[in-house]
Amino acid sequence: MQDRDWKAILKKVGISFGVISIIFTVTVGGFIVANLQHMGRLARVVQLVQGDYLEKASFGQLIDGATRGIVDSLGDPYSVYMDAQENAQLMEQIEGKFGGVGIILSLKDPKKLTVLRPIKNTPAAKAGLEPGDVIMKIDSQDATTIDQEKAVSLMRGDPGTKVTLVVYRDSAKKTLTVPLTREPISVPTVEGEALPGNSDLAYIDISQFSTNTANELASVLKNMDMSKYKGIVLDLRYNHGGELDAAVGVASYFVKPGPVVYIVDNQGRTVTKSAEGNFLGKPFVVLVNEESASASEIVSGAIKDEGTGTLVGVKTFGKGIVQTIFPLDSGTSVKLTTAKYLTPNKVDIHKKGIEPDVKAELKKGEEATISPTDRNYDSQLTQAVQILRSKIK
Incomplete structure (x- = not known):
């Protein structure tokens, strides 16, 4: 009786496996048939280059070119194939x-x-x-x-x-x-000092977000002794962004504990990045402009949604997507757009940017005074100081 039971089970398993094999074969076969012409074209080009091209071209060179071409065909300026040299340089940039x-x-x-x-x-x-x-x-x-x-x-x-x-x-x-x-x-990514001519206001400029930016900010705040200041100007103008976790770490000083950004992948799966509980609790304004992008928009978007500070300047760049670096062989890598991010209020800012709370433009021909050394502030910084003063009176 037991032998018959086992035979029945094995028969069912065999039938199931056969069905799965057929499905797999049809699926893969269909893919191959559908793409055979394209694969044949690629193989033919490789054959022609290696057989008839005047100069020598290594197979590795052709693979590099084909890989780069695949990524370039996506039409996404943020997705790129990087050879070993480019990959090493990117790692250096991230480290600062x-x-x-x-x-x-x-x-x-x-x-x-x-x-x-x-x-x-x-x-x-x-x-x-x-x-x-x-x-x-x-x-x-x-x-x-x-x-x-x-x-x-x-x-x-x-x-x-x-x-x-x-x-x-x-x-x-x-x-x-x-x-x-x-x-x-x-590159030190964070600079902090008393604002010239306004010794009770702290001025903090963050130029980019590298892996060490949140730690740099913590060190700057400690060295400045924030108890001496009544308010803060946070300057994120011309900040193109950088490392995601660094942005979350920085935002933790300017928003209360809670979501800073939602990361949503191509399957709709969501990861929540939250503030770490370092909120300074002082009045502050944030300067932004058309070159404030990516990670700086994560910080700006969280502050605007939570209402903890006032954004001053012009609409930000509008880069609300996340790139992931995938290591390949021989030190190469591919950087692909893998997700979008949403602000705490679930706002998608990609290609839209973030509107400031108070619009302030530079005058024609006027340059921004980043890390000013005297009271000759640009128009945006001047307005930021006026707004901050109204908050701390």
Whole structure:
């Protein structure tokens, strides 16, 4: 009786396995048949290049090119394939330490390599590069035909090595050739001081979000002794973002415990990132502009939704998507857009930006006074101080 039971069970298992095998075969076979023409085309191109192309091309070179092409075909400027050198440079940027010339590029027009600002005390700043300079050539490479990722990789390099930039300066209507020697670039992402002329107001500028930014902010706040200040100006202008967890860590000082951002993937699954309970509890304003993007919008969006501070400036950039870096072989990687983020009120700001609570624009030709050294504030900072004063009277 038991033998018969086992035979019946095995028969059912065999039938089930057979059905699954058929389904698998049909599914995979259908995929192969549907894509056979494309795969054949790819194989044919590889064959032609290796057999008939005038120059030598390694198989690894072709695989790199094909991989890059697959990611580029997505049409997403934030999804990129990175070779070993580009991947290493990105890791250095995330850590905030690298060899280069010290240029931050503007996000406003991704097809144009415009200098947002040179980093203080770097080769670019010492050579006199200015915001608005457009990079036309990097050594012998035509910079008008490459993306920002490629441009950054060309400008980075070992300290002591040289690179020459050709830039167009619209304000002077002339082209400049600027030879530079790369140096170790260690970018402090947080600067804090008493606001010149307003000793009871703390001014904090966050230039980007690296892995250490939240720790830097904690250190700056401790060294400043925040008990001496009645209010805070948080400057996030020209901050292109960076590391997600760093943004959450920073937001923890400016919103009460609770959700800072919701991360939603392509299956609708949601991860909640919450403030850590470091809320300062002081009146503050946040300066934002059209170049405040990504992680800086996570901080700004949480503050606006929670109503703990006042956003002053103009509408932010509108990058509400999250990229994940997937390591590949031989030190390469692919960076893909894998999720979108929503503010605490479940607002999707991608391609929309965040409207400030109080609109304040720079005057024509006026430059922002980031980390001011005197009372000659720009129009946005002036208005931010006025609003903050009204809060602490």
